[in-house]
Each structure stands twice: as C-alpha cells, then as structure tokens.
Amino acid sequence: xxxxxxxxxxxxxxxxxxxxxxxxxxxxxxxxxxxxxxxxxxxxxxxxxxxxxxxxxxxxxxxxxxxxxxxxxxxxxxxxxxxxxxxxxxxxxxxxxxxxxxxxxxxxxxxxxxxxxxxxxxxxxxxxxxxxxxxxxxxxxxxxxxxxxxxxxxxxx
Amino acid sequence: xxxxxxxxxxxxxxxxxxxxxxxxxxxxxxxxxxxxxxxxxxxxxxxxxxxxxxxxxxxxxxxxxxxxxxxxxxxxxxxxxxxxxxxxxxxxxxxxxxxxxxxxxxxxxxxxxxxxxxxxxxxxxxxxxxxxxxxxxxxxxxxxxxxxxxxxxxxxxxxxxxxxxxxxxxxxxxxxxxxxxxxxxxxxxxxxxxxxxxxxxxxxxxxxxxxxxxxxxxxxxxxxxxxxxxxxxxxxxxxxxxxxxxxxxxxxxxxxxxxxxxxxxxxxxxxxxxxxxxxxxxxxxxxxxxxxxxxxxxxxxxxxxxxxx
Numbered sequence: 001x002x003x004x005x006x007x008x009x010x011x012x013x014x015x016x017x018x019x020x021x022x023x024x025x026x027x028x029x030x031x032x033x034x035x036x037x038x039x040x041x042x043x044x045x046x047x048x049x050x051x052x053x054x055x056x057x058x059x060x061x062x063x064x065x066x067x068x069x070x071x072x073x074x075x076x077x078x079x080x081x082x083x084x085x086x087x088x089x090x091x092x093x094x095x096x097x098x099x100x101x102x103x104x105x106x107x108x109x110x111x112x113x114x115x116x117x118x119x120x121x122x123x124x125x126x127x128x129x130x131x132x133x134x135x136x137x138x139x140x141x142x143x144x145x146x147x148x149x150x151x152x153x154x155x156x157x
Numbered sequence: 158x159x160x161x162x163x164x165x166x167x168x169x170x171x172x173x174x175x176x177x178x179x180x181x182x183x184x185x186x187x188x189x190x191x192x193x194x195x196x197x198x199x200x201x202x203x204x205x206x207x208x209x210x211x212x213x214x215x216x217x218x219x220x221x222x223x224x225x226x227x228x229x230x231x232x233x234x235x236x237x238x239x240x241x242x243x244x245x246x247x248x249x250x251x252x253x254x255x256x257x258x259x260x261x262x263x264x265x266x267x268x269x270x271x272x273x274x275x276x277x278x279x280x281x282x283x284x285x286x287x288x289x290x291x292x293x294x295x296x297x298x299x300x301x302x303x304x305x306x307x308x309x310x311x312x313x314x315x316x317x318x319x320x321x322x323x324x325x326x327x328x329x330x331x332x333x334x335x336x337x338x339x340x341x342x343x344x345x346x347x348x349x350x351x352x353x354x355x356x357x358x359x360x361x362x363x364x365x366x367x368x369x370x371x372x373x374x375x376x377x378x379x380x381x382x383x384x385x386x387x388x389x390x391x392x393x394x395x396x397x398x399x400x401x402x403x404x405x406x407x408x409x410x411x412x413x414x415x416x417x418x419x420x421x422x423x424x425x426x427x428x429x430x431x432x433x434x435x436x437x438x439x440x441x442x443x444x445x446x447x448x449x450x451x452x453x454x455x456x457x458x459x460x461x462x463x464x465x466x
Contacts, residue, residue, distance in 0.1 A: 009184045013177060021172035031176075038172070039180045043187050044362075068361050072313055100166050110295075119160035120167045133315060133363045135330070138297050138305065150163075 003055035012045060016059060019121065020066045026112045027070040029105055037069035063121070064131050067113060074109055103153040111146030114139055226397030226435045227412065227422045233405040240401060249401040255427025257446025260349075260375060260382045267352035267373060271320050275299055280308045280318075284367040284390050285358050288314045302326060313361025324353035324372040332357065332365050334389040335439050338461030342374065342385075346456075349373040349382075366392050381452070383430070383445020394437050409450065416458045423453060432457060439464050 006012035020041060024034035044065055052058035104112060117128045125143065129136040228250065231237050237249050273279040280294045290311040297305040303326050308316040321327050325339045325348075342348075352373035358366045367390040375382040402424065404410050409425040413432075419441070424431040432443040432453060441462060443453070 009188075010181065013181055013184075017172045017177055017180070018170070021176070022167055022170045025170060026167065031173075035176050035180070039183050042180055042184050046184055046188060064363050068313065068363065071309075072361070100162055104163065104166070115163060116167060119163040133317070133359055134297075134307075135305070135317075141297075 005052040005055050005058040006049075009042065009046065009049065012049070012058075012062075013042065015055075016062050019059075020062055022120065023063065023066055023113075023116050024070055026104065026116045027067070027109055028073055033070075033073050037066055037073060040069050041065045060127075060131055063117070064133075067132050070109075070113075099154060100150075103150050106153060107146055107149055111142055111149065114142045115146045115150075118143055224437045225420055226395050226400075226437055227420060227433065228397060228400040228402045228435075230404055230410055230412065230422070231401050233403050237401045237403050241399070244399050249403060251403065251406040252424070252426040252429060255429065257382075257429045257444075260379065263373060263382065263384060263445075264349055264352055267349070267354070267371075270354065271304075271351035274304050274306065274320060280306075280316075282356075283316070283358065284369045284388050285314075285392050287392065288312070288316075288358060288366070291316065314358060314366070315361075316356050316358045318356040319354065320351065321353045321355075322348075322350040324348050324370075327353060327355040327370060330355050330357070331368055331370065332389075334365075334368065334391070334465050335370075335387045335441065336461075336463045337370075337387070339372070341459035341461070342456070345377075345459075346374040347377055347379075349375065366390070381445065381447035383443050383448060385443050387439065387441040389439045391438055395435065395440075396437075397435055413454055413457065415454075415460070415462070417462065419457070419462050419464060421457055423450065425450065434462075434464070436464055 006015055017038070020038045021034055024037040025031060028034050028037065041062060045062060048061065052061065104115070107115070113132065114128055117123045117131060118125075123131065125136050125139050128134075129139045132139070134142075229240075231240060241249075270279045275296050277294060280291050281289075283289055283291075288310045291308050292311050294306055294308040297307065302322045304320040306318050308318060310316070319327055319330060323343070325343055328337070328339060353371065355368070355370045357368045360366055367388070369386070369388045371384060371386040373382070373384050402410060402422070407424050407426045409423075411423055412420055413423050414420045419434050421432045421434045421441075428446045430443070430445055430448045430453060434441045441464065443457075448456075
C-alpha cells in the first residue's frame with residue numbers, strides 16, 4: 001500500500017527530518033553544515049509541497065536534494081577550505097560504537113553516501129543510482145570499496 | 158561489513174530539537190516572504206492548475222520533440238535571399254572546402270580526450286549553453302574498454318561522461334530521448350577504438366538537461382571515414398523555419414527519409430559528405446569523406462534511430 005505524502009512542512013520535518021540530517025551529517029561531518037543542507041532542502045521542498053505522488057516519491061526527492069546540497073558544500077570546501085574537517089566537533093551526537101563511527105567518518109564522502117543510503121535507508125543499488133545520479137555499476141563499486149575500506153579499518157569480523 | 162552494525166550506529170543520530178525549530182522557522186519565514194498570507198492559494202488549486210497545464214502541455218511538447226526542423230532546400234542564393242527578405246532574418250549554410258578533414262585530423266582531438274581522461278584539460282564541452290563553467294571532476298573508471306567520469310559545473314550541474322573503445326558499449330546509457338542500435342554499423346564498418354564518447358548533463362536537482370553521443374567510423378578498407386553524432390538538448394527549442402541551404406552550393410543536396418521515417422538532409426560537395434536530421438530538441442549528424450550517396454542512405458537506414466521528445 002502506498003503512503004500519502006506529507007500535508008504540511010511540520011509533518012514533513014517530523015517524518016523525514018532525522019533521516020535527512022543523518023545523511024547530511026555523515027556526508028559533511030559537521031552539524032552546522034548538515035543543518036544548512038537540510039534547511040536548504042526544506043526550502044526547496046516548500047515549492048513542491050502537495051506535488052508528490054506518494055510518500056516514497058517524496059522521500060526519494062528529499063534524499064536526492066539533500067545529497068546535492070551536501071555536494072555543493074563539499075565543492076565549496078574544496079574551493080575555499082577553511083576548517084580542518086577532522087577538528088569539527090560532533091555536537092548533538094554521541095557515538096555508541098565509536099570504532100565504527102570513526103571508521104565510517106574516515107571514509108571518503110562518496111563511500112559514506114552510498115553506505116548510508118544502502119545500510120540505513122535500505123535502498124537497493126539501482127534505486128541509489130537513480131537517487132544520486134550515478135550508474136548502478138558505479139554505486140556497486142562504491143559500496144564494495146566502502147565496505148572493504150571499513151573492514152580494513154576495523155579489522156575483519 | 159555488516160549493514161546492521163552501520164544501521165544501528167547511524168540510527169542513533171537524531172536531529173536536535175532546537176535545530177528542527179530553526180529549520181521550521183526558516184521555512185515559515187520564506188513562506189511569508191514569498192506569498193502574502195491573504196493571497197496564498199489552497200494546495201488543491203495549485204494542483205488543479207498544474208494538472209491542467211500538464212494536460213495542455215504534453216501534446217504540445219511531444220509534437221515539438223518530434224517536429225522536423227531541417228533547413229529548407231532552395232535553388233540558389235537569390236531564392237535564399239528572396240525567402241529571407243520576407244522573413245526578416247534568415248541563415249544559410251554553405252560548404253567551404255571540397256576535401257574532407259583527414260582521418261588523422263578527426264581522430265586527434267578524440268585521442269587527446271581518451272588518453273587525457275584523468276586530466277582537467279579534457280573536461281570541457283557542453284550541449285547546454287547555460288552550462289559552460291566546468292570546475293572539477295572525479296574519475297570513476299580510468300581503465301578498461303569503457304571509461305567514466307563526472308565533471309562538475311559551478312552552478313551545481315553534473316556532466317557524466319563515458320568513453321569507449323567500441324561505441325556499442327555506450328548504448329543503454331542514454332535516457333531514451335534519442336537512441337540508436339549500432340549492431341549493423343559494427344558489422345559493416347570499423348569503429349576507431351577510443352574515439353567514441355557519450356555524456357549526459359543534469360542540473361543540480363538531477364533533472365536531465367542534455368545528452369551527446371559521438372562516434373568515429375571508417376570503411377573496412379579505410380578509404381572513407383566519418384563521425385556520427387547525436388545531440389539532445391531539452392533546454393532549447395530549435396526552430397529551423399528561417400534556415401536554408403542553396404542547391405547551387407553543392408554537387409548534390411536532397412532529403413532522404415529512412416526506412417523508419419527519419420528525414421535527413423544529405424549534402425555532397427567534392428569529397429565531403431554531410432547528413433543531418435534536426436528536430437526541435439535533437440540533432441543527428443554525420444560528417445566525413447568519400448562516402449557515396451547509396452552507402453550513406455543504407456547506413457542511415459540501418460541505424461535503428463529513434464528520436465523522441
């Protein structure tokens with residue numbers, strides 16, 4: 001059964017806020033930048049409110065826009081590096097499993113992005129490819145390399 | 158690595174309440190700035206208007222997408238000028254050399270791109286005129302029969318580019334606005350390895366803006382060669398009404414409609430040959446040397462070309 005999209009911005013924020021923030025925080029490693037990315041995403045969402053076919057379509061759109069916003073921030077950082085990213089404090093999140101959190105955060109952004117969409121959001125390779133505008137083979141490659149790097153970092157389980 | 162372990166860790170992250178409040182306040186502020194409360198439309202009205210617009214726009218766009226926009230063939234320059242003076246403004250193309258570029262010349266820039274796949278010197282080029290400021294790139298595949306990379310535009314656009322030894326390996330990457338089947342081509346002509354490219358350009362939201370495919374072939378004895386390309390640009394509706402060619406400029410110029418119904422303008426001058434099928438949003442073209450009209454017609458008939466919207 002298809003679920004209905006949100007009716008108001010409050011409802012959308014309650015429904016999707018956490019998952020968009022997780023994605024942005026994992027991609028950007030900075031709560032402040034993550035907030036900016038999510039804020040910008042919801043501002044875009046205002047223009048689209050009421051136009052989604054169902055909740056799944058709405059969620060996919062929000063995740064895509066969030067990843068694009070995060071990429072913008074990353075590109076801006078490449079052009080104007082200001083802060084050493086490893087020194088940014090992780091306000092608001094106390095990792096339970098510090099080893100996995102630190103290993104994940106140490107991965108390049110392109111691997112973190114697909115790992116979150118796959119492992120946390122449960123999207124399949126083809127779906128992630130559509131969400132982030134890559135080919136399925138590129139997504140598969142990133143998932144595989146991302147997992148391998150995590151394993152190397154944590155030691156084989 | 159166990160997905161569950163990653164999921165468990167990531168799912169402990171929640172957006173702080175004060176952050177949620179700030180985001181909500183930001184959205185409300187933007188809403189108020191955009192539309193005064195007294196004038197805000199009910200969502201159903203917006204949806205109704207959008208639905209009416211979609212119903213009206215779809216047939217128009219579909220018609221435009223398939224609408225042929227080839228230049229009109231007129232007898233000579235005088236006829237072009239007469240037609241142009243009635244229209245106010247016009248353009249017409251004419252050949253400037255009887256000898257085609259050599260195969261080496263046509264291969265050179267392609268080879269630079271193939272061999273320089275990891276260099277930013279080769280990342281420019283566009284079919285979307287609003288997107289020319291390519292600032293960075295990421296190579297996805299640098300080796301193997303198909304190379305891939307992403308090129309980033311300052312405004313957030315992304316160009317996803319592929320290069321292949323065999324152009325048939327690039328089939329299936331296209332959106333469907335234009336497609337071809339190179340099976341017959343690969344059986345009857347030889348592709349030039351590493352001289353074949355495809356890219357798509359998307360805006361920062363992932364919407365498709367344009368695509369471009371380019372291939373280079375020779376006859377099996379290498380006595381004739383040609384590039385065979387197509388371009389799709391959803392951002393610009395081309396109108397060929399004021400565009401002409403003068404028959405007197407060429408040795409031979411005529412329109413040819415392929416077995417599947419695509420009408421090409423074929424032009425021959427000296428040893429040069431051109432073919433083009435221009436529609437509102439797409440352009441399929443061939444340029445090369447030493448092909449006979451019958452060869453060219455047979456080739457176009459066997460492209461399996463579809464041009465949609």
